[in-house]
Amino acid sequence: MSSKNIPAIIACACLAMACGKKKQPLKASANQVPVVDVIVARYSNVINTIEANGTIIANEYVELKPEVSGRLIYLNVPEGKHVEVGTVIARVNDADLQATLNKTKVQLELAQKTEERLRKLLDINGVNQADYDAALNTLNGYKADISYTQALIDKTVIRAPFSGTVGLRQVSPGAFVTSASVIATMQQLNQLKIDFTIPEQYGNLVHTGGTVNIETDGSKGVRRKATITAIEPQANAVTRNLKVRAVISAREDTNPGAFAKVYVGEGQSAKAILIPTNAIIPDDKNKQVVLVHDGKAVFTSIQTGLRQSTNVAVINGMKEGDTLVVTGVLFAQPNAAVKVRQVKQLSQLVDSSATATGGN
Missing domain, CATH: 2.40.420.20 (conserved putative lor/sdh protein from methanococcus maripaludis s2 fold)
Known part of the structure; x- marks a missing residue:
């Protein structure tokens, strides 16, 4: 063996010993x-207190819209005031319908006289049955026309469907409106509803007649009790949540559309x-x-x-x-x-x- 190869052999031996020493801790760590x-x-x-987000809605809510198109000839929208059910809110121009109604009434009057005359003749066999039937049919046709025209006239009148508070007026007198035009909104505020959702796994915490606690921004941290009136029987197929509705008495610090924090099952353990x-x-x-x-x-x-x-x-x-x-x-x-x-x-x-x- 050449003396030149001895240092290289020693270096290889030292490297092998060093590698062997590094492998031993890994083997010990594995064990x-x-x-x-x-x-x-x-x-x-x-x-079992579940926090849910809810929305306050009016007990009843409606957008007042005309059923027919035309020009407004009467408008009575007491903004922010209470009105009773049946109060006339607006009228659409019905001059053409009134004219048609008057014309049909004149024709009806003549048809009634004709029917009465032919009925007397029919009693003494002075006219055949077919002529009398035609006169009677004409009379009934005019009566039907009057009922139909009157129904169209009724559609030109917008009345309050329930007793409640009228919102802001959306149109002006004399405006041309269609069935898509909103004249105003109307809400019943004697009591309010809260709609909220909870996961279906907590469905046992809610039942009709039960109570939940709610807190609104206007209540300044004070919680109020609300009574559950209904639960949607089918869970949402996407979120797997149940929709629940509760009611509370109206207060000045609670408005429809407001956000409410709902506490379900509070106090139960x-x-x-x-x-x-x-x-x-x-x-x-x-x-x-x-x-x-x-x-x-x-x-x-x-x-x-x-x-x-x-x-x-x-x-x-x-x-x-x-x-x-x-x-x-x-x-x-x-x-x-x-x-x-x-x-x-x-x-x-x-x-x-x-x-x-x-x-x-």
């Missing part, structure tokens, strides 16, 4: 048992297993948590219900007494051994989370 913290699942009281939200492993199809059974990690699918700020209620997949991994979740492997470092309380996790948030 290392992950250390986790756990909590023991316990039932606790959960306040139920027992449920609460777990930290960060202990849940989201999946494409379901949610999973890691339980410890006989020193090994067991991945279990769960169904969740009511959410709080840091916790969530488990409605299926866990039972009281289960040991749940709350820290080190990402290091656990299915059916692999884990080492429990500490058994914590749920309140400790909440306090530490609040401290971390405050520190940020």
